[in-house]
Amino acid sequence: MRPIDKGNIPLDKNGNIKRVKDHKDWRKDLIDRIGDYCVYCELKLTVSPQVEHVIAANIASALKLTWENLLLACRPCNGAKSDKPCPPTTHYLPDMHNTYLAFQLNFQFNPKQDNEEGAFITYSSTLDANQKVKAQNTIELCALDEDTTNKRYPDRVTDLRWKERYSAYREANELRTDWDEWGNTMKDKFIKLLMKVALGKGFFSIWFYKFDDVPEIKKALVESFPGTAKNCFDISNDYNPIWRNLPNDI
Template sequence: MRPIFRGPVPIDENGQMKVVSDYKDWRMDLVERIGNYCSYCDMVLNDSPQVEHVVPKNPQPNQPQGSLLAWDNMVLACGPCNRAKSNNPCGTDTHYLPDFHNTILAFETKNISYRNKNACIITVKSGLTFAQATKGQNTVNLCQLDKVVVTPRATDLRWKYRFEALQMAKYWRNEWDSWGQTTPAFLRLLQTAAISKGFFMVWYEVFSEVPTVVKALIEAFPNTAVDCFDEQQGYRLKRRNPADF
């Protein structure tokens, strides 16, 4: 789950803060700000990115209601994540959210085999405290980030596309180690491959020990939250919130 910076409210053609009457009118602004990627599973959204309310606009009973139209309550989501999340509660005190936390500190990818298929899922990062792990698992459950469905009619293929991204990232890492680091054009090619395939966290994990590439990935994926990476320490992860991730 890539940490993102949504930024201030977009400005309209008259130089004023944009106002919308339908939350879906934020779609292109979100694509331009944070890229055409699901904010929860990191999957590239080549078609039909869904505008998703971080705090549900129609919450469950006795749960807080999120703003219907506010820019600060909007992210992009894929169909599977949006359907799974639905109107379930998801505050920053109970879940790790990409626009508030450094979510890479809370999650990691895991390669598994299910019904003879290779799958890559998102799981809670090992080594967390009980409270952190609980909060992380709440988030995994919220969007079913560890779900693998292998049936002839399956439409939720996040696990498959993430595995393909992992294989691609490993290929590029081998190329980097072999010859890429001595070729100026290599980073531009790698950036193109990464943003076309999506799944930022997969690429980060594969190249986490290569600051030059991590920097290139941060720059390639629009509005990745730069305050989640310590430039002075080779772009190591750092907390976004002192008391939390």
């Protein structure tokens, strides 16, 4: 899960702190700051990005329109999350922690969809026992290890996160092979092309993982995906991910 930093409250045309009447009024600002990707599953939000309350509006109505409390999510993540509580003490959150370090992919067959292979999310094997609990809470919050589609009606599927994630993984695999075979002999051109594909496809973490031994590509990913939290990657050490220096990060 890409760690993000959406920055301070946007200003209006007159340079004053922007006020909104509806939380959806932040949509354009959020896309400008963090790109049109679901902050939880990293899906590219080609259409209908949903402005999502981190703390649900019915838990904290005072935060209903508050910039700090709003992110972008896809429909399955937002729907699964609904109005469940997710304090940063018990959950890893992309704007609070270095969520890249908390999760990894899990390949499994989807029993709801003809046992087709897909990629689901699990906690990182490098976490300690407490961290795993915290990561698992986030996975369950957004159903990142599930297909939320009702299995009784397979033709009515809407939750295809597992499939898109798998497709991005395969594409990243192919481009990794290309990099090893010829891409690294024309680095600048290849990286430019790779960023185009990665930004079009989404899933920052998959690309970062597949090229985790290529610092110049990690740098390009961190800089190309809008609003990636730069303090989560050590620029003096090959852009390796580091925990974010905030309370409850670990």
